[in-house]
Amino acid sequence: MKTILVPIDHTAAAEPTLAYANKLAVRWPAEVVLLYCHPESDGMAAAEKALDVQEQRLRGLVERLRYQQLTRQDGRRIQYRYRILSGCLHDYVQAEAARCAADLVVMGLEHIDCGKQAAPGNHAASITRLVTCPVLVVPPGRRALPARVVFAADFTALNTDILPRLSALEGAFPAPLDLVQFYSPAERPRRRQLKQALGKVGAQLTWLTTTPHLVEDDAPLEGVGEFCARQQAQLLIIAPNSETELLRYFDSCYTTTRAYHTQIPVLVLRAVERQPQVACCARCAERLEQEHTKALLPDYYAVHWA
Template identity: 30%
Template sequence: MKNILVAVDFSESSRKAMDYAAALAKSFNANIVLLHAFYIPVPVGDVPGYIPLSFAEVQEENEALLQREIEYMAGKYEVRTDGYVRNGFATAVINDVAAEVNPSLVVMGMKGAGKSSGIFGSTVISAIRKVKLPLLVIPADAEFSFIKHISFAADFKENLGVERLGILEEIAGHFNADVQVLHVQKNEAFMAAGEAAGKVGADVAFSRMKHSFHTMVDEDVERGITDFISTNATDLLVMVAHHHNLFERLFGKEHTRLIAYTTRVPLLVLHDA
């Protein structure tokens, strides 16, 4: 792990994500790249009382705020920290800068300063879907600790290739962590043929990590996952984002119980290779 890209909006949640990323970077001797995206809307027609914002002034103000965060990171954690301020929609900006700095990981806070933040809060799910890099979402109540136990919520109906697990293998190996591969099935005595084949494939995919398989029987997949992580030590929850799969079913809903759990447990989202 060489570079970690952290999306920031200068909120408390953003600072929490920075703290977690810095501790992780220090452990890996990696570099931090901070990124702030802002968007200045163009008004349509004449708006009474509207005073156009100067792009240069907004850029300068944000650069000053970002410099403060860079100095905070360098001073508190002694990690090499660079930063970018870019105008544009958050996910597009993240993808553009990621193409420039080639990060191993993108880190975001679960919630931001408000609707105008453009990166956090209500748009975090959009970023999870659109940023096709390993994405680590840090909850407000999370504190970095030695990662000993990783829970991987598996969907055995999907092909789990070794190539998409690279960052997970790196983290698990670095911390000598146990990876708990969890599958939730609806019937205790029955696993569909496709799921059985998927489990065999998963065993191969996780062969270079310390791993164990766990099964929860529950008609509600979400409840099965939350019950598991509430009774089994979990320092990091990992899921793979497929279109219309387990991830979409869980995070496509509002106010899910699983999202409530992410107020404590960092969530690492992986994507198709």
């Protein structure tokens, strides 16, 4: 059973986030785990009462949205679990994602945590850093599931460990996938290398339809929005190499001007962190050391000399 973890608050942005998660849960299908973190109250009795009140509010929201934009039969099929905790979301989300074995986190672009409103995208970026599964950031407003998906990345430096996770999401987003690689005019001599990297990634994905695109643009972030607008994409997939790079997608200059890519859901893929191998004995330690040394040395026999 697939699992969607939905961190939620009681702001107006919570409704479109949960409505979008409901549609995904029906299509995939998946179970929805709702995670609500309430600011800590003074006294244990007051805290327990506050959590009970918030759980009832959350259950009321779920029952109200269960059948909105869905047929009654689909709404009944969705299974929900509730996690109501006292504290801040960023203190719990990592453990809760592991606890429910979340395949996907769906959260709003604008979210209040610890009673504070962060700048659009900042909170999502911090949550993405804490969990290992993909994070889907949903902007305010009602929207249908995507009929066109764009995956924008530097495919020459892409960690291919994320590709199986992306392939696993095809059932949730069964739409044509456009792979787009931006390059500057100075990188024209690398076009062949870029094209090969695009082809390699496309071959490893199990997506039904993938189309590679090489786009010359010296301002990739502006180019992403323009490309998504031309393709009429309803979902953008990105694989940033750092939290700073992720925050640039939601920079105030783009949210203020309502750039196209800030008006559609953004799926953030995080590279899988490799765990270091640990030797169980002296012989294994010697073997690992030899493998490490071999990896550092150039393999001259693999080079095709002219």
